Amino acid sequence: MENFRSNVRKPTMSLQIAVEKVRWLAAGLLELNGCDADIAQDVAEHMIEAERYGFASHGVTLLPKYLENIARGDVTANARPECLTSEGNLQRFHAHNGFGQHAGKVAVNAAIEQAKRRGFCLLTLCHAHHLGRMGHYGQMVADQGLAMLAMSNVTGRPALVAPWGGAEPRMTTNPFCFAWPFSDGRPPILVDFATSSMALNKARVMSSTGKQAAPGQLIDAQGNPSNDPGVLFSNPPGALLPFGEHKGFGLALMIEMMAGILSGGDTIAEDHQTDGSAHNHLFALIIDPDQFTDLAGEKGQFFADYLLATQPQPGGNPVIYPGMPEAANRERNAKMITIPVSFWSWVVEHYARKGIDLGLHPQESALAG
Structure with a gap:
């Protein structure tokens, strides 16, 4: 899910910190702000895994925004999902505005x-706060020897x-996930x-670091092509374009219908207020x-081996499949x-505002990991 912006500004320095320390502190912050312990652990674990897989955009720097959302x-910090239907091959859940990661x-x-x-299951989940990284759920499924097709819209x-062809935003980033397991390690x-x-x-990261977008990715508020990612955060804002022109638009449209309507949630047409917090439907x-x-x-x-045996382009790297670089990162x-x-x-x-002194300066506590 891509509709959250971290409150953390462009960093001037970074630190290497122990994974378990960050996990403990992240869960602690969520508990201090109203989450039950198991919910806090699920959200923290999801963010830590995003960091480990190399997706810092869905990692712990979302915490300031999450705590702002709670306030x-x-x-709803301690909301739990309700199973609406559990019949045969169908599972339907309502998140009741709770944390999507849980x-x-x-x-x-x-x-x-x-x-x-039963061989397969159709799953829907509606009205969740930010679900986080879709690949996290794909990994969960693949770890059990199963395959998954999943999609989510944002309202x-x-x-x-x-x-495609429009001069103003009407949709969101509508992510898609596919997972396929292997049993050979x-x-x-x-x-x-x-x-x-x-x-x-x-x-957001490109804008904060002064990088330019490639042609064909953005338009400004007047509908003109732009290379400046900052147009997305201007007033009025510009817009992202669908990937692959009409093909990406068609896929996004399918996701809006399947996730927004079949889940019992909403489409962006029904729920696009400017002062709310994103909700995901799955x-x-x-x-x-x-x-x-x-x-x-x-x-x-056999098919994976066939792909990996592809002759690379002159001067290029070996051919890999999606999931390999992320596993190496983890x-x-x-x-x-x-x-x-x-x-x-x-x-x-x-923590200090909550009356808890961690006992070390930021750099010292980080390096003590």
């Missing part, structure tokens, strides 16, 4: 159990993406992308490949992750 009532975990785990029993926030295929030309948080199909064919595992591995970041000094200072200061 404003944009998210609601998503509960719902996906329920669907995993049904898929193991409650202004539109960000112009329809290699990483799963894990496809996770926004249907816009880039993710909003990527544009549609997913979780499949046990082995219940469809005895050769699913072997055929999947292994590399098993014990330590990198975060901005500005964020670490915010953590120490926020």
